[in-house]
Amino acid sequence: xxxxxxxxxxxxxxxxxxxxxxxxxxxxxxxxxxxxxxxxxxxxxxxxxxxxxxxxxxxxxxxxxxxxxxxxxxxxxxxxxxxxxxxxxxxxxxxxxxxxxxxxxxxxxxxxx
Amino acid sequence: xxxxxxxxxxxxxxxxxxxxxxxxxxxxxxxxxxxxxxxxxxxxxxxxxxxxxxxxxxxxxxxxxxxxxxxxxxxxxxxxxxxxxxxxxxxxxxxxxxxxxxxxxxxxxxxxxxxxxxxxxxxxxxxxxxxxxxxxxxxxxxxxxxxxxxxxxxxxxxxxxxxxxxxxxxxxxxxxxxxxxxxxxxxxxxxxxxxxxxxxxxxxxxxxxxxxxxxxxxxxxxxxxxxxxxxxxxxxxxxxxxxxxxxxxxxxxxxxxxxxxxxxxxxxxxxxxxxxxxxxxxxxxxxxxxxxxxxxxxxxxxxxxxxxxxxxxxxxxxxxxxxxxxxxxxxxxxxxxxxxxxxxxxxxxxxxxxxxxxxxxxxxxxxxxxxxxxxxxxxxxxxxxxxxxxxxxxxxxxxxxxxxxxxxxxxxxxxxxxxxxxxxxxxxxxxxxxxxxxxxxxxxxxxxxxxxxxxxxxxxxxxxxxxxxxxxxxxxxxxxxxxxxxxxxxxxxxxxxxxxxxxxxxxxxxxxxxxxxxxxxxxxxxxxxxxxxxxxxxxxxxxxxxxxxxxxxxxxxxxxxxxxxxxxxxxxxxxxxxxxxxxxxxxxxxxxxxxxxxxxxxxxxxxxxxxxxxxxxxxxxxxxxxxxxxxxxxxxxxxxxxxxxxxxxxxxxxxxxxxxxxxxxxxxxxxxxxxxxxxxxxxxxxxxxxxxxxxxxxxxxxxxxxxxxxxxxxxxxxxxxxxxxxxxxxxxxxxxxxxxxxxxxxxxxxxxxxxxxxxxxxxxxxxxxxxxxxxxxxxxxxxxxxxxxxxxxxxxxxxxxxxxxxxxxxxxxxxxxxxxxxxxx
Numbered sequence: 029x030x031x032x033x034x035x036x037x038x039x040x041x042x043x044x045x046x047x048x049x050x051x052x053x054x055x056x057x058x059x060x061x062x063x064x065x066x067x068x069x070x071x072x073x074x075x076x077x078x079x080x081x082x083x084x085x086x087x088x089x090x091x092x093x094x095x096x097x098x099x100x101x102x103x104x105x106x107x108x109x110x111x112x113x114x115x116x117x118x119x120x121x122x123x124x125x126x127x128x129x130x131x132x133x134x135x136x137x138x139x140x141x
Numbered sequence: 142x143x144x145x146x147x148x149x150x151x152x153x154x155x156x157x158x159x160x161x162x163x164x165x166x167x168x169x170x171x172x173x174x175x176x177x178x179x180x181x182x183x184x185x186x187x188x189x190x191x192x193x194x195x196x197x198x199x200x201x202x203x204x205x206x207x208x209x210x211x212x213x214x215x216x217x218x219x220x221x222x223x224x225x226x227x228x229x230x231x232x233x234x235x236x237x238x239x240x241x242x243x244x245x246x247x248x249x250x251x252x253x254x255x256x257x258x259x260x261x262x263x264x265x266x267x268x269x270x271x272x273x274x275x276x277x278x279x280x281x282x283x284x285x286x287x288x289x290x291x292x293x294x295x296x297x298x299x300x301x302x303x304x305x306x307x308x309x310x311x312x313x314x315x316x317x318x319x320x321x322x323x324x325x326x327x328x329x330x331x332x333x334x335x336x337x338x339x340x341x342x343x344x345x346x347x348x349x350x351x352x353x354x355x356x357x358x359x360x361x362x363x364x365x366x367x368x369x370x371x372x373x374x375x376x377x378x379x380x381x382x383x384x385x386x387x388x389x390x391x392x393x394x395x396x397x398x399x400x401x402x403x404x405x406x407x408x409x410x411x412x413x414x415x416x417x418x419x420x421x422x423x424x425x426x427x428x429x430x431x432x433x434x435x436x437x438x439x440x441x442x443x444x445x446x447x448x449x450x451x452x453x454x455x456x457x458x459x460x461x462x463x464x465x466x467x468x469x470x471x472x473x474x475x476x477x478x479x480x481x482x483x484x485x486x487x488x489x490x491x492x493x494x495x496x497x498x499x500x501x502x503x504x505x506x507x508x509x510x511x512x513x514x515x516x517x518x519x520x521x522x523x524x525x526x527x528x529x530x531x532x533x534x535x536x537x538x539x540x541x542x543x544x545x546x547x548x549x550x551x552x553x554x555x556x557x558x559x560x561x562x563x564x565x566x567x568x569x570x571x572x573x574x575x576x577x578x579x580x581x582x583x584x585x586x587x588x589x590x591x592x593x594x595x596x597x598x599x600x601x602x603x604x605x606x607x608x609x610x611x612x613x614x615x616x617x618x619x620x621x622x623x624x625x626x627x628x629x630x631x632x633x634x635x636x637x638x639x640x641x642x643x644x645x646x647x648x649x650x651x652x653x654x655x656x657x658x659x660x661x662x663x664x665x666x667x668x669x670x671x672x673x674x675x676x677x678x679x680x681x682x683x684x685x686x687x688x689x690x691x692x693x694x695x696x697x698x699x700x701x702x703x704x705x706x707x708x709x710x711x712x713x714x715x716x717x718x719x720x721x722x723x724x725x726x727x728x729x730x731x732x733x734x735x736x737x738x739x740x741x742x743x744x745x746x747x748x749x750x751x752x753x754x755x756x757x758x759x760x761x762x763x764x765x766x767x768x769x770x771x772x773x774x775x776x777x778x779x780x781x782x783x784x785x786x787x788x789x790x791x792x793x794x795x796x797x798x799x800x801x802x803x804x805x806x807x808x809x810x811x812x813x814x815x816x817x818x819x820x821x822x823x824x825x826x827x828x829x830x831x832x833x834x835x836x837x838x839x840x841x842x843x844x845x846x847x848x849x850x851x852x853x854x855x856x857x858x859x860x861x862x863x864x865x866x867x868x869x870x871x872x873x874x875x876x877x878x879x880x881x882x883x884x885x886x887x888x889x890x891x892x893x894x895x896x897x898x899x900x901x902x903x904x905x906x907x908x909x910x911x912x913x914x915x916x917x918x919x920x921x922x923x924x925x926x927x928x929x930x931x932x933x934x935x936x937x938x939x940x941x942x943x944x945x946x947x948x949x950x951x952x953x954x955x956x957x958x959x960x961x962x963x964x965x966x
Contacts, residue, residue: 046185050320052165054183059161069153087184094194099325099922103188105871106329107175119182119189122168126179129161136154140147 031075034065038079042127043087054080054123055130062134069135076131081124088116171331181328188328190321191922199956204963207309208234214958215949220917220925222958223467223944229592230306232468233484235960237310240464241337244481244919245314246324247460249334250866251482252341255283255348257537262332264540272537272545277424277565279535280549280558283351286582287343293584294343300589304339307484311337325921326867345482346588350581352455353500353613355426358694359508360419360575361798363644367416368793376817377786380693381685382803384732386704388616388630389665389683390672398688399660404638405652412646412653418794419645420572422565427456427893431696432499433722433886434618435676435703436626438669442713447620448902450718451488451497452895454888457863459873459927461915463897467944473596476943478897478913483588485595488899490909490943493598494621495901499677501614501630504692505580507641507655509554509648510573518550518560518574522649528553554578554648576648578655580633585611600625600668607631608661616677622903628675629666630682634659637690659689674707676700678886697803698728698884706886715908718900721886723936725764729884730774733806734762737777740833750841764887766856766880775858775882776843778802780836788821802884856880861889863914863930865921872921874914877934887936898938910938 038061045053058076067075092100092112100112109115168179181187199216210227212235217223222239226232240248253259257275265272278284294300315334327333366374404412432453439445455462463478468485477489488497513530514520520527530550537545550557559565559575586609593606603619607629610617614632619625635642635655646653665682667675680700681691705728706721738758746754753773760770785805790797808815813829820827844853852858859882862875881887881894888894894914902908916928932939942953949957 043185046183051180051183051186052169055161055165084184088189091184091189091192094196095192095922096195096924098195098924098926099188099192102871102921106869115182118178119184119187122179122182123184126161126164126168129157129164133154133157133161136150136157140150140154 030065030067031071034061034067034072034075035079035082037061037065038076038127038131039083042080042083052126054083055126058127058130059134059137062131063138066138067135069132069139072135073128073132076134077124077128079131080127081120084123085116085120088119092116176329176331180331186320188325188922191325191328191920193918193920193923195924197923200958202959202961205234205313205960206963207313208960208962210962212960213949214239214960215944215954216956216958217942217944217953218955219465219928219939220955221465221467221942223469223942225469225946227471229470229472230302231960232470233303233306234310234313236466236468236479236484237307237312237337238314238960239310239466240479240481241311241314243917244460244464245311245318245334246326247866247919248345248482249337249341250326251348252344254278255287255344255351257283257535260540260545261538262330262540265545273563273565274424275537276535276547276563277558278351279547280556280563281351281424281577282556282558282579282582283344283347285551285556286350286579287340287347289582289584290347290586291340291343294586294588295339297586297589300586300592303484303588303592304342307342308337308339324919342483342588345480347581349480350613352426354503354505354580355424356502356694357425357504357506358798359506359643359645360421360423361796364418364793364795364797366413366644367418367795369789373816376808376815377800377804378693378798379804381681382693382695382697382801383807384697384701384803385681385684385695386701387681387683388628388675388677388700389667389687390670391684391686393667393683395683395687396663399663400636400657402636402638402656404641405650407647407650407652411650412644413640415644415647417573419575420564420795421559421575422796423559424565431502431679431699431888433676433678433699433703433888434497434499434616435674435707436618436620436628437707437710437713437718438626438673439624440673441707441711442902444714444902444904446622446903447624447626448713448715448718448900449490449495449497449618449620449626450722450900451499451618452722452888452898453488453498454894455896456893457861457896457914459863459865459915459921460919461896461913463913463915465911465913465917465941468595469944469946474943475595476909476941478899478911481919485592487591488897489595490901490903490907491595491597492907494603494619495903495907495909496594496603496620497618497899498615499618500679501616501632501682502679502695503614503632503634503682504642504694505612505614505632505634507578508558508575508645509552509578509653510645511550511552511554511557511576511648513550513574516561518548518557521550521552523553524649524651530557552576552648553651554654555582573645574648575645580612580614580635583611583633585609585633587611599623600627603627604629616682618675618677620901620903622905625669626675627666627668628677630664630677631661632664633661634664634689639690641690643692663689672708676703676707678703697801698732699886699888702726702728702886715900715902715910719910719936719938722895722898722900723881724886725880727762727764727771727774727882727885729802729806730760730762730764730771733778733802734760734774736806736810737781737833737837740830741837742830742834745834746838749845750838753841753844754837764855764880764882764885766878767854769853769855771855771880771882772847772853772858773840773844776840777837780839781832784820784832784836785817789817792821855882859889859891861891861894861934863927864892874927874930877930879934879936898933899941900938907943909941909943911941912938
């Protein structure tokens with residue numbers, strides 16, 4: 029339960045931060061949530077990882093559907109990828125790793141306290 | 142125990158923190174050509190934010206302190222903004238805002254190119270290509286010219302106000318731009334826009350001058366003169382082509398010149414007989430940067446009113462060079478194509494008149510050979526004395542933060558563009574120092590010409606306004622609702638003695654300077670000619686009865702074909718004009734193909750070659766996309782031309798110039814034993830039959846390969862494409878299967894062609910059509926990015942909507958953007 033609540037809170041906070049702060053604010057959001065809602069470092073990492081991955085995945089899906097996949101297709105070719113789905117995977121993976129690391133750091137800070 | 146655990150906890154935390162920070166930093170930096178992945182792929186910041194919903198609206202209400210009155214912008218279904226403002230300042234503010242909103246990256250990028258600052262965003266490039274381009278721009282005095290023109294523009298109170306309003310509009314957009322809204326290319330290349338300035342607008346206009354006057358061949362002609370005899374030279378590069386059909390109808394009276402000028406006494410020895418080849422590779426723009434415009438007068442049209450047509454042929458790029466806009470103030474209402482980066486409309490029409498431009502193609506860029514006193518270039522020889530040169534240090538900042546410095550010497554002629562530090566390709570040994578004298582160095586206010594033209598009501602207003610247009614010289618075609626038609630070749634042109642500036646001139650003697658300029662009133666022009674039409678297509682402006690020296694580098698066949706067609710047409714409708722702009726008849730092929738076929742030794746051909754022979758023999762001389770004739774002709778003529786010229790030109794030291802195609806065909810038709818026919822590298826003496834046959838056989842090899850790849854049809858072979866400015870294929874529209882080509886009215890070549898096609902019938906209710914190969918929104922994530930390309934490729938047009946204020950409820954209006962004056966900063 030704590031795991032799912034953490035994911036939800038991290039996702040919402042990361043979204044809000046993203047509106048006003050630079051892209052790496054997703055790490056700050058998962059860091060804050062992980063240091064407030066205590067879980068083991070591994071579970072925290074997974075929380076941040078899943079939260080940002082899901083957040084970015086949902087956002088990208090919405091943007092891309094409204095855009096009829098025009099730009100994702102073009103950019104995937106610019107970046108030498110096989111198709112826009114790979115761009116989606118790469119984006120979400122980057123968000124997930126950064127989110128996971130932020131949460132891990134937050135959880136470890138909590139342990140120090 | 143506890144303290145050790147506590148210690149380890151801190152280590153784990155710090156370790157995790159460091160890893161996190163390092164990952165974030167790495168994902169925020171770009172490596173090589175790759176964008177910073179984290180920043181670029183974040184859905185709330187990166188490129189995903191540029192992926193516009195297909196149903197995107199552009200409506201809004203903005204409170205702005207720097208405008209005077211409420212301004213409304215109505216976007217139609219093609220995203221053309223119709224600006225309704227009280228006065229010009231508010232209108233130009235809005236135009237600046239809109240240019241920035243839809244084309245910011247492009248307009249800034251083009252000014253970076255003009256200012257020689259490409260290295261700042263792209264680095265030095267492969268083989269220092271970008272650095273060399275930057276150095277060429279600065280060394281030819283682009284920034285120098287822009288600054289001088291800006292000072293001239295700002296002397297004029299009205300122009301200054303207009304420029305300020307426009308600049309404020311652009312900067313209002315930039316200041317309120319978020320990381321998410323940043324145009325895609327900034328994100329890809331990882332840099333930020335600067336604030337706009339009037340100097341950037343001046344630079345953009347100078348870049349246009351470079352694009353349209355930068356194709357001169359002084360170095361090539363100098364090398365040819367050094368190698369060939371005078372007689373040979375005249376055969377290679379004649380000053381007149383018999384097939385020419387000048388802009389001003391032959392037989393038109395020209396008053397005697399205001400003054401006669403002669404070459405300096407030393408010209409024979411120091412200039413004409415100076416035999417010195419030059420190791421310089423000049424930067425130049427494509428000579429095919431041409432255009433068509435014509436006006437059929439009321440006597441030739443069905444409506445009894447003039448129809449004006451214009452299609453400037455420039456590089457076909459995405460985002461497009463042009464942005465359609467309507468500007469309506471309480472004083473006037475104009476519609477047309479504007480240049481992102483500058484107010485107002487460049488080619489268009491208002492409630493009373495229409496106008497269009499083509500390039501005058503006159504030579505207004507000359508080189509002078511400078512003698513320096515020693516290596517530091519601080520002194521140069523002038524009239525037997527050492528004169529001090531002004532040394533300007535140019536610094537080029539690289540993308541990686543390093544810098545490159547270069548010193549440029551300024552002389553009385555102009556900046557020394559080529560010297561021992563730079564020959565166009567990089568560093569070379571001392572050979573020659575060439576100072577450049579260029580019309581675009583002169584202070585001028587072209588913006589005033591355009592702004593006045595936008596509000597012109599009649600012929601007099603038009604003739605008065607274009608006087609301010611100095612460089613690049615243009616043929617301004619004009620038509621009014623009152624039935625007047627006219628054309629002026631307008632620009633400030635140096636008065637030259639015969640062949641002055643065709644070669645590098647001695648830079649040690651001020652008597653070789655441009656002495657004066659041709660009085661504006663004596664520029665070639667005609668109002669309501671008897672023949673009922675005016676036209677221009679970069680051909681020679683007038684025949685030899687024009688009292689000033691015109692040089693010989695002019696296009697021949699498009700102008701010929703346009704005049705032939707207009708001569709016989711009558712009862713013309715706008716639809717006829719659409720067909721004419723899309724006309725694919727190849728007047729050069731008409732002149733050349735029968736001649737070539739006549740001289741092929743048919744019996745010497747193989748069966749396969751005979752098939753191609755039959756295809757070109759029966760070809761209707763039209764460059765239609767589905768025909769193989771144009772492909773066969775192009776390949777054959779290219780081989781033919783090489784076999785005629787290359788043996789001689791290869792022996793000439795330094796850069797050389799292949800003579801014009803009209804030169805060759807006219808010469809051969811006059812004289813079957815033209816001396817250049819023989820291949821001087823073989824012992825036997827080739828005849829025209831030998832060369833025609835050999836070149837055909839050689840072309841057949843290429844043709845067979847093209848056929849195997851399904852590229853024998855002209856549209857496939859030519860392979861027209863609209864390329865992104867950064868040459869990124871996925872952001873381009875390539876492989877368009879369309880006809881046209883060189884020497885054809887439909888001048889669509891591979892990467893250049895009709896960049897804006899406009900037809901305006903000046904009936905009481907204006908009937909106008911237009912299209913350009915692009916879309917209004919420069920964002921590759923918008924459906925408006927390349928919206929018009931397919932219709933353009935199909936030769937279609939859009940009916941242009943010159944909206945009236947009371948039509949705001951029209952269903953074509955898709956979004957409304959309102960600017961209201963605000964008293965709070």
